[in-house]
Amino acid sequence: DQQVKQNSPSLSVQEGRISILNCDYTNSMFDYFLWYKKYPAEGPTFLISISSIKDKNEDGRFTVFLNKSAKHLSLHIVPSQPGDSAVYFCAASKIRNTGKLIFGQGTTLQVKP
Amino acid sequence: EPEVTQTPSHQVTQMGQEVILRCVPISNHLYFYWYRQILGQKVEFLVSFYNNEISEKSEIFDDQFSVERPDGSNFTLKIRSTKLEDSAMYFCASSVGDLGGYTFGSGTRLTVV
Numbered sequence: 001d002q003q004v005k006q007n008s009p010s011l012s013v014q015e016g017r018i019s020i021l022n023c024d025y026t027n028s029m030f031d032y033f034l035w036y037k038k039y040p041a042e043g044p045t046f047l048i049s050i051s052s053i054k055d056k057n058e059d060g061r062f063t064v065f066l067n068k069s070a071k072h073l074s075l076h077i078v079p080s081q082p083g084d085s086a087v088y089f090c091a092a093s094k095i096r097n098t099g100k101l102i103f104g105q106g107t108t109l110q111v112k113p
Numbered sequence: 114e115p116e117v118t119q120t121p122s123h124q125v126t127q128m129g130q131e132v133i134l135r136c137v138p139i140s141n142h143l144y145f146y147w148y149r150q151i152l153g154q155k156v157e158f159l160v161s162f163y164n165n166e167i168s169e170k171s172e173i174f175d176d177q178f179s180v181e182r183p184d185g186s187n188f189t190l191k192i193r194s195t196k197l198e199d200s201a202m203y204f205c206a207s208s209v210g211d212l213g214g215y216t217f218g219s220g221t222r223l224t225v226v
Contacts, residue, residue, distance in 0.1 A: 034214050042220070043117070043119075043206075043218050046216070089156065100146070100158040100171070104155070
């Protein structure tokens with residue numbers, strides 16, 4: 001089941017620069033997309049979400065972009081900080097916030113000081 | 114900040130034994146979920162629970178699994194006869210149904226030996 005894919009297992013950026021994490025999906029029925037951040041030995045922590053009727057949502061340093069025609073979304077973190085180093089998961093749902101989430105494999109972000 | 118609490122944090126069990134994983138969701142949340150993550154793999158949906166019944170379950174959630182909300186505050190996942198391949202991190206999550214995304218617990222690491 002590869003409905004949500006994060007093709008980059010890891011990403012390394014310098015502190016202060018932009019981090020761009022990418023996610024692709026195949027199911028056009030997905031209506032809602034979320035990004036989670038996960039530290040070792042902790043559960044995923046919600047970061048930001050976007051509905052399929054929008055193409056951008058911004059919250060502080062985090063912006064999510066959705067390109068429905070390409071079935072692609074991305075998370076931008078600007079500026080990146082060392083504390084952002086974690087595993088980032090993209091997830092999708094057919095029902096906003098009450099449906100099951102389909103997760104990508106995750107991308108490990110390392111922000112170097 | 115309210116959180117989802119899971120106990121125990123780590124459980125080791127013999128193959129064939131029954132285990133119960135416990136979760137205390139956030140008190141005003143209405144939707145409850147179990148997910149698991151086998152080491153090195155994606156976070157996978159197991160089951161969702163709403164209004165005291167299962168609303169959706171995955172093909173992983175076979176007859177060996179059951180969920181219960183016995184007393185209005187706890188939410189449990191029971192595995193009747195554990196197999197080696199049940200070894201994973203099990204995450205409980207809850208949602209009130211708004212735009213905030215799920216809240217996940219820190220997980221229970223289940224090791225079946």
